[in-house]
Amino acid sequence: MTPTALSEGAPDPVEDFLKRRKKATINDVASLARVSKKTVSRVINHSPSVRAETRDQVNAIIARIGFKPDPQARGLAFRRSFLLGLVYDNPNAQYVINIQNGVLDCIRGSGTELVVHPCDKTSPDFIDEIRDFVELQRLSGVIVLPPIAENRQLLSALDDLDVPYVRITAMPGEENTPPIASTQVVSRDRMGCRAAAEHLADLGHSRIGFISGPAGYASARQRRQGFDEGLTGRGLTLDPVLIVQGEYTFESGYLAGKALLSQSPRPTAIFSSNDEMAVGVYKAAAEQGLSIPDDLSVVGYDDAPIAARVTPGLTSVRAPIRDMGRAAADALIAENRKDSTIFDTTLIVRQSTGPAVLAFKP
Amino acid sequence: MTPTALSEGAPDPVEDFLKRRKKATINDVASLARVSKKTVSRVINHSPSVRAETRDQVNAIIARIGFKPDPQARGLAFRRSFLLGLVYDNPNAQYVINIQNGVLDCIRGSGTELVVHPCDKTSPDFIDEIRDFVELQRLSGVIVLPPIAENRQLLSALDDLDVPYVRITAMPGEENTPPIASTQVVSRDRMGCRAAAEHLADLGHSRIGFISGPAGYASARQRRQGFDEGLTGRGLTLDPVLIVQGEYTFESGYLAGKALLSQSPRPTAIFSSNDEMAVGVYKAAAEQGLSIPDDLSVVGYDDAPIAARVTPGLTSVRAPIRDMGRAAADALIAENRKDSTIFDTTLIVRQSTGPAVLAFKP
DNA sequence: TTGTATGCGTTATCAC
């Protein structure tokens, strides 16, 4: 039925309403559609127990007056908001925004919005602060990033709040011992590091430096383990003298690189547990007049934007971080909640790695 | 008064309540404090018309049972949420997260949370989409980033919504012609670029390449203008042949650098309108066997993390981006709403710039 | 200074 087909004398109540230019509420829809609020509510929430005819009629009104349910009122009644929370204490801005972009990819147009909430894991009321955030905002889901995704206190607090949450981690299962039983989005850090080790071994390197991540980080453990496995597979082992602990920062990578390169004989290759530190190694190498990859091969982890920008391009292990963010959000938004998702990591070979024979001048 | 001091026979109603382990509401506070909901509400909202005695008594109960007003219910009644929106369509992840971190610095502990909402300025319903977001979430404030902070359609849409909003821009006032009259957080892009030009001129450079930002970007115009001013002050001018337009991306910087360096005589210095492109110039220079700064001086803009990480360190103009994010949030949160804030930019000299005399071998 | 009744916009209960 077209509105203009109505008798000219009686003005269309819908047109009448539109002239008022007021934000439409469920009441307006109800009265214009000549049904009760509850019926409108049923239509909004796709309740099956509405006659098709009624439903279409209500939907027509909704479309005409441009009604959108108020998330706050809806949330109040539902006892939950339509917000996802991103909780992290991670100094790597690039990592955080990659995840964030993935999450945003997923929720775009879904009616759910993303609230970002960094925190300070060294604060005494770190847990309470997050608990308040989640509880107060009545989040419909929470995404937790490493390293606090490995914090058992936090996890059990989230369990208590019984809010759906997803952890992003580097090791499947490991920290999921009871009572923690959350969904995980996992990257196979070991896999890519194994490939990195094999790549270096195949280039003839045997004197290889290793810059690890900070103690207590699952990613640091996994990368170390993967690298070990790769070397072992090639009949090599990591010389304890050539292992330096870094902090995932540029500065720590620089210092570690300096320390490694001052040894005699010096390593012909260095694996750095992230790109940030790898670029620190670049600086250390430049200071010593060493050229990459001729005098020294370098491999990083993350395949951060900087890896493709430095000269020479940095060979690095890529994890599909944005995809992981997307998967995390999807696990929280999707109807049928998924189990954990696991992502492979792959070695991206650029120009920072070359044959050991060139570098071997003791 | 200590609770335990009460008569042992009559159990403390507060203790009684705490045993129930239910989330406290304003009703609980009211009944335990033996006042009406309204009085509790007054205390929460710091109404002056509450007797100090009553206030303290209510606050005591609030503290004991750990009551926190529900933002959703509060928002519903207030007709606004306690959320700030960050709206942007900016490919520079580092920039976005810097702003974001500044905003988060400011709102931490304020009870306000940040909702990030990227958008697509090329989409046909770009404006509508943002309007819906702001209206539906009843945001208490919006922060708009460049380049869409210069989009008049968007600005007037925000004006219509009469939501407090702050724009982050590179040029004070310019695009604030009526009816737009929003608060601005401004960086003096020209200032730093003027300094960059002077720096290069003082090093003896006169054949200087200039890589601009994309057409239509206020920042691109301002940086160009500042650089011009700086050269003019030193009796130099920009050779049109040595001006190439970039897109603020690494790739576009690489191509622009390649084009500039293929000229004969080639420039002895290149100013790039952001760091991303400047690093592209590094790559182009390396390919041509040119060493920085001996054969070529390079200056960037942003002082992004990468500027300090590449070798040699990139001389770059620094804008206090995080501070600007903080200022933007502050303008929206603070009691007495501020006017626009303007931030200076400064030249950070590193190792990528040197005397022209060395580079001058035509 | 304090309380009562009512509204904010939606959903849940339980009738019909």
Next chain:
DNA sequence: GTGATAACGCATACAA
């Protein structure tokens, strides 16, 4: 299948 009424948790208008 549909509707009247009471939540949801808090704020405002108006009295007292």
